Amino acid sequence: MASITTSHSPSLSVTLHSKLTAVSSEPTGSGKTHHELSALDRAMAQHTLHMVFYYRDQDELFGLYDLDSWRESLSTVLTMYPTMTGRLLLEQGHDGNWQVRWNDAGVRVVKGSVDGTLSDWLNSATASQEKLLASWNHMPVDPTTWSPFRIQVSNFKEGGVAIGISCSHMLADLTCLASFIKSWTLVHRNLPITNPPSFTPLPFSPPSPPPLSNGHAKLPPPQQAKDMAKATFKFSSSTMQQCLSNVHHICPNATQFDFLCALFWTRISHLKPLKNNDQTHSLSICIDLRKKLLKEPIPFGYFGNALHFTMLSLEGEDFGSVVSAVNRHLAGIEEEEIRCAIERLGSSNRCMYGEELTCVCMESLPYEAKFSDNEKPVHVSCHVGNVAGKGLIMVMPSCEEGLARTVTVMLPHEELAELIKDEAILQLDPTTLLSDI
Incomplete structure (x- = not known):
């Protein structure tokens, strides 16, 4: 009978060093607003999304203390993704709905390091430990200053890097996150983006959103069930x-x-x-x-x-x-x-x-x-x-x-x-x- 052996290492730890805000290299335009979130977007309110891309980083593009080499390309690609640099807000009125204000407020970027090699991590880290590579802050009561997208760059000992990206599922699905990372890599290599982002509403007529109790949205913080x-x-x-x-x-x-x-x-x-x-x-x-x-x-x-x-x-x-x-x-x-x-x-x-x-x-x-x-x-x-x-x-x-x-x-x-x-x-x-x- 075949067998699988796993060796969890409690010694593997992730340390967060700093946090910065990445902004788009060109402004979107004052007061411009993304379309209202669709019925499908709103249905995802209880969920978050997290992706981690692991690289050996043989060209040392993601040095722990010098991230200028990729910050320029990140700012360039963010110009094409105004939803990522915007902020959530709730429309006024009894039938208010979530929308994204394209205000170029920027994306939170966290720098970190892993106390172990990339091979050690992939061979012995747990899924629970991996969550530390895609850090996340739940939506506060007032989301107008809260970044609904977060990027984390974590370096491993002896080379290697993890690029984690997280967001509220109301704003994107996993294909969006993967497409954004791919677009970022293409811009970084001075290549044309193969699938530019589109913000045209879905070809399905969404129903009107339900009335909100006391004008407040009910969005419990998405947390993984303990068991x-x-x-x-x-x-x-x-x-x-x-x-x-x-x-x-x-x-x-x-x-x-x-x-x-x-x-x-x-x-x-x-x-x-x-x-x-x-x-x-x-x-x-x-x-x-x-x-x-x-x-x-x-x-x-x-x-x-x-x-x-x-x-x-x-x-x-x-x-x-x-x-x-x-x-x-x-x-x-x-x-x-x-x-x-x-x-x-x-x-x-x-x-x-x-x-x-x-x-x-x-x-x-x-x-x-x-x-x-x-x-x-x-x-x-x-x-x-x-x-x-x-x-x-x-x-x-x-x-x-x-x-x-x-x-x-x-x-x-x-x-x-x-x-x-x-x-x-x-x-x-x-x-x-x-x-x-």
Whole structure:
């Protein structure tokens, strides 16, 4: 039986040295205001987003005390992203809605260092420790001076750097954050941006926001449930090729996401008790709409939330049939379903992730973010704050070549402890890192 050994190191620590504000190199324009947040944006109010890009930094671009080499490119790219340098405010009136004032107030940038090497960190740090690489301050009562985006640059001993970026999920999704980092790297290398940001509203008419009680927005601080734990599994390209070959006779068009979604859904379902002998298992699947063929296509550079949550329920299916069911379900999503789902979000005030076990398809994330010509990230981590108790599965591309994929799982602690010992997963020989178990 295959086995995975993890070695957590409590000695690995992160020290924050300083904080500064990065501003755009050109002003946006006095008094200009970003459009109101959409119904989908508002539905994400309980969540935060955190991404960490790890680099070996062989060209020493991110020296601990001299960050001028990248501050100029950061200011240049921020000119194109006025939402990131703006501030949240609430419209006046009984039906007030959140919007972003494009006032060039800037983005908070934190500098830090890790008491350990990059290899030490990736091999032995926990997911809980990794949160220290994407620092975050929750929204205060008065958000007008609060930076809703934060960037953290942390250096490792003997070289290497982690670039962490965090934000309120109301303002962006993970594709936005990854696109911004990629745009920053292109500007740093004096190359044109491939997907410039777009702030045109989604092609769906959002309903009017619900009235606010006493004129105040109710946004509880998004904090991770204490009993949740997280681990990341990396599957090689050769393993994924073999996996797809094994289900080809049932689902010729199966993708890596179809397979891994089915794998982790079925294995996690075995860990959760059934209610009233009900054999039905349900999964909420989250997809990015930017590559969905819509009548009015959403540009890949759209800056905001462009997500769709769709439910799939199955009862007593064999594994190959589950793979096929996931593939058919995603292929069958039509525009009317998306429109209706967004309309239902008008009065939502719940956790979007984890009230049902949720699987996020992150195939569209742009990971080709290179600050120098020959250095890709060695790993990219994603984290969603305030996931509810049933858990979250995130399937994303790997920094390796080919068909390789990375799966990050967040579950109640006792369930994750069982999952990392699951034979069906272990036989695929994954590399496990940044695990809380």
